[in-house]
Amino acid sequence: MNRQRLAGLIRKEFLQIRRDPSAIAIAFLLPVVLLFLFGYGVSLNAEHVPIGVVVAQPSPQSSSLVAGLQQSRYFQPRFYTSIQEARKAMMQRQVDGILWLRGPFTRTLLRGDTAQVGVFVNGVDANNARLVEGYLQGVWQNWLEQRANASGTRLLVPIQAEARIWFNPSLRSRDYLVPGLIAVIMTLIGALLTALVVAREWERGTMEALMASPVSMGEILLGKLIPYFLLGMGGMLFSVALAIGLFAVPLRGNFFVLLFFSALFLLAALGMGLLISSVARNQFVAGQVAIIVTFLPAFILSGFIFDIQSMPAPIAFMTHIIPARYFVTILQTIFLAGDIWPLFLGNGLALLLMALFFLGLTWKRSRKRLD
Amino acid sequence: MFARILALVIKEFLALLRDKSSRAVLIGPPLIQLLVFGYGATFDLNHIPYAVYNQDSGFASRELLGHFQGTSAFHQTAIVHNEKQLATVINTQKALLVLHIGPQFTRDLLQHQPAPVQIIVDGRNSNTATLALNDVNSVLLAFDRSWADRYHWGNPPAQLDIRAWFNPNLLSRWFIVPGIVALLTLVVTLLVTGLSVAREREQGTFDQLLVTPLTPTEILIGKAIPGFVIGGLEAAFIALVAVFWFGVPLIGSLLALGLGLMLFLFAAIGIGLMISSLAVTQQQGLLGVFLFLVPAIILSGFATPIANMPSLVQDLTYLNPMRYFLVILRGVFLEGDSLGNLWTQYWPLAIIGLASMLAASWLFRHRLA
Amino acid sequence: MDSPLRFHQVSKSFPQGKQRIQALTQLDLCIQPGTVTGLLGPDGAGKSTLLRLAAGLLLPDTGQIQVLGQDSSARQIDLDIGYMPQRFGLYEELTVQENLDLYADLQGLDPGKRQQRQEELLRSTALGPFRDRRAGNLSGGMKQKLGLACALLRAPRLLLLDEPTVGVDPIARRELWSIIQDLKKEAVTVLMSTAYFDEAERCDEIVLLHQGRLLGQKTPADFARPLAGRCYLVPTTQRRRDSAALLQHPDILDARIVRDGVRVLIASTDAVLPNTASWQAVAPSFEDAFVSLLGTTEQRHGQAAFATPGTATEAQESVVEVHELRRCFGHFEAVKGISFQVRKGEIFGLLGANGAGKSTTFRMLCGLLAASSGTLRVAGVDMRKASSAARARIGYVSQRFSLYGNLSCGQNLQFFASAYGLGGKARRDRLEWAKEALQLREYLPINVTDLPLGIKQRLALACALLHNPPILFLDEPTSGVDPLARREFWQMINQLAAQGVTVLITTHFMDEAEYCDKLLLMSQGAVLAQGTPAEIRNQASSSESGTATNMEEAFIRLIEAQESQLRRAS
Structure with missing residues (x-):
């Protein structure tokens, strides 16, 4: 290993990064776009859901239920005089659900029998429909309690459920999306960008020129690894700063622990990027392969948005070969829960093995020959 | 003129399909994405791992736990005996939630006293936590009902009777898979059209085209048609897979779907050609496509509802053709929509398509000189 | 002293599809230390493979390679x-200086020596003024020079150069050669491949390869010696007509246009030839040897069939008229108000150093680039107003033979026939003509990417001629093409001109400039000289340093004269 050669290669790489618009686009523009999209744009917390309300025979009892809906930040009731009208509104996607208090509602209630309240939700977006159901149950429960309190009795149900939500009591989806996004961003820089720049060296013939010089393969590899490692860590620090500063996501764990595991993950991502480019020596193919084997899995199969527990067993099992999976777990934990070492050790070990595997394979495959 | 355009179209197809790697790009990635999204992208919780911290030795707590064991949605992974263990199973994600039943549970119930049950949920993934709590609540409600019935606690004053339209079992897959039709059609169409001019520029054949009597408009049409055909075929294929492999119902009008697809392709090709006429190299084209795709997909309502976005971002989504096509797809697949219901989606899509095509042809003619 | 490079029974093949292509077959080779050895041969002879094997970037399938006394595999x-x-591979985002620093x-x-060496190289490549320019913004010739400078930063013991002068203008080429000569003084052994015969003549030894086999390794003079008494100069003023006529004779192997007539190579000293009274015997050159060794019978068949159904008409009318043509890119004026005319049936050559504005002019003539000002009439049509009308009447072959790489040869022909709106019988006839006259039939099902460069060039020409254009534009059509393919190409061009097709061509080969009727020499966007080749030579001779013996010398002198004038002015 020759220090002068290595320093020359690293300096060259930084000059290229600085002057190449596509490197800047992937390393800086794309992360910002993603952070803003996920920080501001995407939310799984439904609020002000338009809900159609049909009250066949208004009464004080029905009004108090409707008032409960109106006060909830989750709902925005719209009133219809007949169920036909409300149905039409739902077909036209003007409302996401209908609450229907039929004619006998008040009468049944006053008689002391169980009154049936019809609720229809638009089930097309199943997740959203479930959330709406949950919110509606909450409003309903409140109304029952209020009624009981008003009449001076206690609501008599066998189980008094008391939910304690740890780590994210207000259930803000942003708090789990933004930390996970760091894994996606580091995958972009570590795997996609690295695969592209190495493929570009093959395409433009600079690789042949490098090989024709006294540089060793190890120096060429390190000359790529070090600059993109630094760039990736830079992207990570930038994302963390935005997450904490702008999106107010708490960082409950130790910052240096975060730094350490990020470095480990980045090494695995870089290993994948280098491996891809040693197989696909043109940018178009390398880009496609990198998107499919690194970016997409990091997005869909890492637990970043979609919980791995929800996936069918074979797919859930498959996620074990995706480095981002382990890193997303670490990220969500370190941001929201703190330093939980038993969890870190297992996932960290997996990351370490993957980094060693990909880098080792790249090393083994790289020979200073053209064929 | 038609003969010339036809020759261009044939040439485009040959150029795309004779090359092994570009053929692979058209077939491989969409198929992989279809499977990954179709299976992986789901919010439905099937086996919620939970732990039990039961301090009660009575039969009521056993009966309650029996309710949980009886549903396939829950899967017991641990039994804990103290607060410390409880923290560990949550922290290390052995269990998503812990049911904490107090020591007085059975006694309280037998004395007609409401008995508290504490549910400790891991909130790291807020969406999962919310859904899991909903599921817990419905199990508790079922227990309530049967207990109240047997021990004469009296009737609840009223009851919610919830029914989901269009997707009675609330399967995420029914929501996601039709969306994939839009997603992959957009990806493939943009890749086919977004790189085509850049590729010719790199190879130098673009100049060769320009010295022939072909007019820019003819070249533009020749470049648009392959995107139209390939995008259309791809969409039809995915729709078939959605129905026959993933079992998503398709109850609406095929005509309405077809019209939506045509308008959507029109808009996507216009955007692809815009990127294409701006990009000098394939790499720039690829990046342009990528930089358009990511926001277009995230802000389309594909995975997360547009209604949850801040209003400024919601306004922005009106520019996104995928937004409209997703509504058309889900409307036709699940809600049984026909042409009449969907015109509010067609006309914005048509306007976007027209505008992007006009912009593309303007750029195309002005970037040539 | 031991040989720095020795091949012993070396074979190398590459997979292509299901077969393997044999690149080198049982090659034995021994390079003398301290010499400059030229590596020549037609396309696909195995020159690049040989150099890569010598560099250790490839390993031989069988045989041994000794490099500087060591086995190359070890x-x-x-x-x-x-x-x-x-x-x-230059890093296009890096400046000239940064590229040099990287390779240093x-x-x-070591940092002490570095600066001095870089200064030296920048001076001899004339890249000094451009040291802060990004490599991506350099012209092709400048890039080539920078590449060579990077490879030469440290004088190695063995230097391997793969066609270092392709696409480089004569001035730059001369500078490169002086660098190589300096290296020789430092006892560096140089092995370089080249397509230029004047470069071959300067080598100490030549390795001639053909289809992966060694045809000979001798000095250029030894190659030429057996041809003594078979080379003649036929003085004539009708050079093009006469060379075509002479080539019809079965005993004449080669008849190429040179300064004062046609240079003829006959098959044997006792060949029977008509009216040889005016013929002057000349000494054979390496080029003659190359033609006699490799110029197979194949090249002659094509000619008879190469007749386009065009009709030869009376010349004299101007088909291209350019007046005060200008083109600016931002503040940079690439073409500074040039004027010229081209008459029907002429071969009109556009010469100039890399970056002189030739390509820009060409692109404006073809309607690919709008002129900033001036008038521009092609085939009687104002290109600034109705370029599409003119486009049906021109054919264009671009620098890189722009064809659709993953379409087959036949599919390319079909596509361009349609693009030019050919149909029915005319289409069938022209396609048939292209397959026959340009000998493309056997290549029809092959993908263009897999074709040798010479065939690509023929195909590109065929595509440009399908619609029988009266005007043909050729932008460096022979750059990188092997010498034999270049000869055939020019025979076709000559025949086209004879039939009344007007040909505009740019080239860096100064021997090709002699083939033109009229020349336009450009420098820094302006016209430096124009006229017939003889007029240009005369113009160059009028300066103080005596007569210019050939086109290359004339070219270099005129440009240097202008440069010194500019220097004096500033």
């Missing part, structure tokens, strides 16, 4: 071997 490239690939680091040049 060693890595080190400081003793310098290698410049055909397409030297990679070759372990």
Whole structure:
């Protein structure tokens, strides 16, 4: 290993990064776009859901239920005089659900029998429909309690459920999306960008020129690894700063622990990027392969948005070969829960093995020959 | 003129399909994405791992736990005996939630006293936590009902009777898979059209085209048609897979779907050609496509509802053709929509398509000189 | 002293599809130390493979290669071997200076010596003024020079150069050669491949390859010696007509246009030839040897059939008229108000150093680029107003033979026939003509990417001629093409001109300039000289340093004269 050669290669790489618009686009523009999209744009917390309300025979009892809906930040009731009208509104996607208090509602209630309240939700977006159901149950429960309190009795149900939500009591989806996004961003820089720049060296013939010089393969590899490692860590620090500063996501764990595991993950991502480019020596193919084997899995199969527990067993099992999976777990934990070492050790070990595997394979495959 | 355009179209197809790697790009990635999204992208919780911290030795707590064991949605992974263990199973994600039943549970119930049950949920993934709590609540409600019935606690004053339209079992897959039709059609169409001019520029054949009597408009049409055909075929294929492999119902009008697809392709090709006429190299084209795709997909309502976005971002989504096509797809697949219901989606899509095509042809003619 | 490079029974093949292509077959080779050895041969002879094997970037299938006394499979490239690939990979985002610094680091040049060496190289490549320009913004010739400078930063013991002068203008080429000569003084052994015969003549020895086999390894003079008494100069003023006529004779192997007539190579000293009274015997050159060794019978068949159904008409009318043509890119004026005319049936050559504005002019003539000002009439049509009308009447072959790489040869022909709106019988006839006259039939099902460069060139020409254009534009159509393909190409061009097709051509080969009826020499966007080749030579001779014996010298003198004038002015 020759220090002068290595320093020359690293300096060259930084000059290229600085002057190449596509490197800047992937390393800086794309992360910002993603952070803003996920920080501001995407939310799984439904609020002000338009809900159609049909009250066949208004009464004080029905009004108090409707008032409960109106006060909830989750709902925005719209009133219809007949169920036909409300149905039409739902077909036209003007409302996401209908609450229907039929004619006998008040009468049944006053008689002391169980009154049936019809609720229809638009089930097309199943997740959203479930959330709406949950919110509606909450409003309903409140109304029952209020009624009981008003009449001076206690609501008599066998189980008094008391939910304690740890780590994210207000259930803000942003708090789990933004930390996970760091894994996606580091995958972009570590795997996609690295695969592209190495493929570009093959395409433009600079690789042949490098090989024709006294540089060793190890120096060429390190000359790529070090600059993109630094760039990736830079992207990570930038994302963390935005997450904490702008999106107010708490960082409950130790910052240096975060730094350490990020470095480990980045090494695995870089290993994948280098491996891809040693197989696909043109940018178009390398880009496609990198998107499919690194970016997409990091997005869909890492637990970043979609919980791995929800996936069918074979797919859930498959996620074990995706480095981002382990890193997303670490990220969500370190941001929201703190330093939980038993969890870190297992996932960290997996990351370490993957980094060693990909880098080792790249090393083994790289020979200073053209064929 | 038609003969010339036809020759261009044939040439485009040959150029795309004779090359092994570009053929692979058209077939491989969409198929992989279809499977990954179709299976992986789901919010439905099937086996919620939970732990039990039961301090009660009575039969009521056993009966309650029996309710949980009886549903396939829950899967017991641990039994804990103290607060410390409880923290560990949550922290290390052995269990998503812990049911904490107090020591007085059975006694309280037998004395007609409401008995508290504490549910400790891991909130790291807020969406999962919310859904899991909903599921817990419905199990508790079922227990309530049967207990109240047997021990004469009296009737609840009223009851919610919830029914989901269009997707009675609330399967995420029914929501996601039709969306994939839009997603992959957009990806493939943009890749086919977004790189085509850049590729010719790199190879130098673009100049060769320009010295022939072909007019820019003819070249533009020749470049648009392959995107139209390939995008259309791809969409039809995915729709078939959605129905026959993933079992998503398709109850609406095929005509309405077809019209939506045509308008959507029109808009996507216009955007692809815009990127294409701006990009000098394939790499720039690829990046342009990528930089358009990511926001277009995230802000389309594909995975997360547009209604949850801040209003400024919601306004922005009106520019996104995928937004409209997703509504058309889900409307036709699940809600049984026909042409009449969907015109509010067609006309914005048509306007976007027209505008992007006009912009593309303007750029195309002005970037040539 | 031991040979720095020795091949023993070396074979190498590459997979292509299901078959394997044999690149080199049982090659034995021994390079003398301290010499400059030229590597010549037609396309696909195995020149690049040989150089890569010598550099250790490829390993032989069988046989041994000894490089500087060591087996090539055992060693890595080190400081003793310098290698410049055909397409030297410069980092386009880096400036000239940064590229040099990088390779200085990679070759372990210590910081003390570095600056001096870089200055030296920048001076001899004339790149000094451009040291802060990004490599991506350099012209092709300048890139080539920078690549060579990077490879030469540290004088190695063995230097391998793969076509270092392709696409480089005569001035730059001369500078490159002086660098190589200096190296020789430092006892560096140089092995370089080239397509230029004047470069071959300057080599100490020549290795001639053909289809992966060694045809000979001798000095240029030894190659030429057996041809003594078979070379003649036929003085004539009707050079084009006469050379075509002479080539019809079965005993004449070659008849190429030179300064004062046609140079003829006959098959044997006792060949029977008509009216040889005026013929002057001349000494054979390496080029003659190359033609006689490799110029197979194949090239002659094509000619008879190469007749386009066009009709030869009376010349004299102007088909291209350019007046005060200008083109600016931002503040930079690439073409500074040039004027010229081209008459029907002329071969009109556009010459100039890399970056002189030739390509810009060409692109304006073809309607690919709008002129900033001036008038521009092609085939009687104002290109600034109705370029599409003119386009049906021109054919264009671009620098890189722009064809659809993953379409087959036949599919390319079909496509361009349709693009030019050919149909029915005319289409069938022209396609048939292209397959026959340009001998493309056997290549029809092959993908263009897999075709040798010479065939690509023929196909590109065929595509440009399908619609029988009266005007043909050729932008460096012979750059990188092997010498034999170049000859055939020019025979076709001559025949086209004879039939009344007007040909505009740019080239860096100064021997090709002699083939033109009229020349336009451009420098820095302006016209430096125009006229017939003889007029240009005369113009160059009027300066103080005596007569210019050939086109190359004339070219260099005129440009240097202008440069010194500019220097004086500033």
